[in-house]
Amino acid sequence: MINLWQLFWIFIKVNLLTTSGPASVGLLYQEAVGKLMTEKEFVEAVGFSSVLPGSDALQLAMFVGYRAGGVPGALVALLGSILPPTILILIIVSILRFISGEAWVGNFVRGLAPAVAALMVLVAWNVFRGEAGETITWFTVIIAAGAMIAYILKVPPPLVLVVAGVLGIIVLR
Structure with missing residues (x-):
């Protein structure tokens, strides 16, 4: 501590x-x-x-x-x-x-x-x-691109983060 x-x-x-x-x-x-x-x-x-x-x-x-x-x-x-x-x-x-x-x-x-x-x-x-x-994976590129698109479309950032987290759970098992 x-x-x-x-x-x-x-x-x-x-x-x-x-x-x-x-x-x-x-x-x-x-x-x-x-x-x-x-x-x-x-x-x-x-x-x-x-x-x-x-x-x-x-x-x-x-x-x-x-x-x-x-x-x-x-x-x-x-x-x-x-x-x-x-x-x-x-x-x-x-x-x-x-x-x-x-x-x-x-x-x-x-x-x-x-x-x-x-x-x-x-x-x-x-x-x-x-x-x-570490090497950048296709998953990180897709998540980053999706987050940028969501930003441009004015999707609320907390929603973008929750969706990215859920995708991480699903894809990276």
Whole structure:
């Protein structure tokens, strides 16, 4: 069982160094896989947290925290996930009241978008490849293509994940 302070600081770090829920998955992947859980468990955690209603990032934190330290671990991970953005948003809102008319603020936000997108693509590629860079199978290609088509058709993501999971049960027996 991991020290609860270490778990708390992992989630403080993840939530201080990333700009959003999806971007935090990449850093949490680096922090958790191999130390707190296996890659397979992490992928399951991401899948389950995406299917359930509510904040994916908080559910993922609780899942990883529970895996690492039971109920106390889940609560510590949740606190480590909530504390940084809460404090930061209070500070940022106070500052934005004074600089809201400045053009550089909008440019800063537009500059973040491609970096976040690139990080999400890299995490997706690592998950798509599998644990030891194993060969991509026809099944993974079909599931990925189907998920992309479903996204374009605006199918709700939880439904896409449930169907992909059911197909995994059926096809990969």
